[in-house]
Amino acid sequence: METGKFAETAVGFTKSPLGIIGLFIVLVYGFASLVVGFGSGLSGQVAPLIYFMVFFPVLVFFGFLWLVAKHHNKLYGPSDFRNEDNYIKAQMATAASLAAASAKQPGNSAGVTDMQLRDIVDVVSNVPRQKKHEKWRNRILWVDDRPENNALERQAFESQGIEFSLALSTNEALELLKTNKFAAIISDMGRKEGPQEGYVLLEKLRAMGDKTPFMIYAASNLPEHKKMARERGAIGSTNRADELFQTVMGVVTNGS
Template sequence: MEPVDLFYSYAHEDEKLRDELDGHLALLRRKGVIRPWHDRSIVAGQKWDEAIDAQLSTADLILLLVSMDFLNSDYIWGKELASAVARAERGDASVVPVLLRAVDIEGAPFAHLQGLPTDLRPVTSWPNRDEAWTDVAKGIRRAVEAIQQRWVSAAPAAAAAPRSSDFGATSASVAASAAEDDSWALEAAAPEGTGDAAARKHEEPDSLVRRMMAGFTNELAVAARIRGAPAMDGAEAEDTALTLIDMPEQKRLLWVDDKPEGNAHEIAALAKLQVEVVTADSTEEALTRLDADTEGFDLVLSDWSRPEALEGQPSAALRLLRALASRPRRPPLIVYHGEFDDARRTTRRDMLLRAGALGEAVAPGELLALVKTALQAR
């Protein structure tokens, strides 16, 4: 299916935040799902207002990156915002406000539109920015899926004519877009001798994906230092990152630990790769989330012990495993603990495997290797 054309409407004061979001949308771009554009794509000699108008008038999805600077921009308010809202009202474009910084949007022409992040919590107010962007990227992914579903539903009527976006750009903007897309495009088939397209894609990550991988590796290294554990081998870290990046669907993890701050860098590493992590601090909360959540979880991570009733089990992790065994939707479970003594760790491992756990880990590298294995099997 053709990529969804995405337009960034933003104030230049927020360019750094736009770049961060663009990085977190790199996975959608890498999969050929979206084709983003912003005014920094304008090439020398091109009339900037005409280029913006052409892209804005044909984009399938328009992101409004909202901040005080965004609201104070006369050009955005008079040109981009007016056009975006008009297209949203006509139903020929999806418009999604993304609240970057805290600002009062009551009375704004886009205030009635569903925005991001969840509950319109400004991106810059999140303790971990990567988790905020993961939440935003998830919402954008859903918007893209809705657009593509509309295309499928309208396919018979649309088959006779190309999409309007095929005609909207000037020749210069088309050339600029093509030049930019060349560095990102996914080939329909790999060249001879290189295997399938997925394998080629895995071998040649683009610059933004490499930046994501570097952030992932750095977070794991910090986590290893904190735990006094060996760092994950560089090649293995890169392979793990690429495997998670190239999975067809976004993955969701439920992490059960009464002290989630102790896993902050491991969670941040997963967020770098757009893996969503939901936390619970007790077995009871975890079971409630598992039963009530409509999206489902691909994997559960648990610590070994928590201050709660064990119901005859040696640890909270084993109690959780027993509870999961009776549920129809039973994601695999990995235990992340701090028992480094070889003999005692072996005892724990044997107990966990007999109870049905996928495995256990004490080092961040071990944990991510198990996470990769578990998610590959889903």
């Protein structure tokens, strides 16, 4: 292993008590191995070191068992809890954005109901943690000639680490797709270009051989419109923010 990489790894170990213990064990065992390997002139003094190398891992094993059984809550560093805290904050921010987005939708003049809130919490709590992978898998193309109408929905995704590229028209979206790759595409239906421009974009993409998962986010949530969207090659169609989030995040996290 290169010296630089070893130093970088060692620094990572120092962030928690368990890592420090592991680093100490590696160093002790390494020094003992060096002494045995290059200590040919030590003659009788090598034997104790050999016994040490044989029994040291056993002692470490039982010591580790004792730590896990008696002091498991002390084996984590502050950074471990900070990451968990950030994760919880991200989930709360996502739920808040989805609730606000649901409240502004037509038919919700009285606000979000208790059932809707429970649905939102269930959706957010079931989203897996983001994994580190290619950057494009965390990027979504959103096509809408009025992007300000979807600011809250985008905030929900962004709380999960998703980035967006925005396009105001079909042509603009196609230009972006020439030089960029996206995990998914979200599109409205009617735009200045036409009342079914969402399908126009979808058909052009499929004709080009582009299989990027495509989601319709429009005013209708009728079953026949959902069926039509799937028949045309979309992964779904909805006017609900929580359903949009659940469907698209399912594609992004699964990497399909």
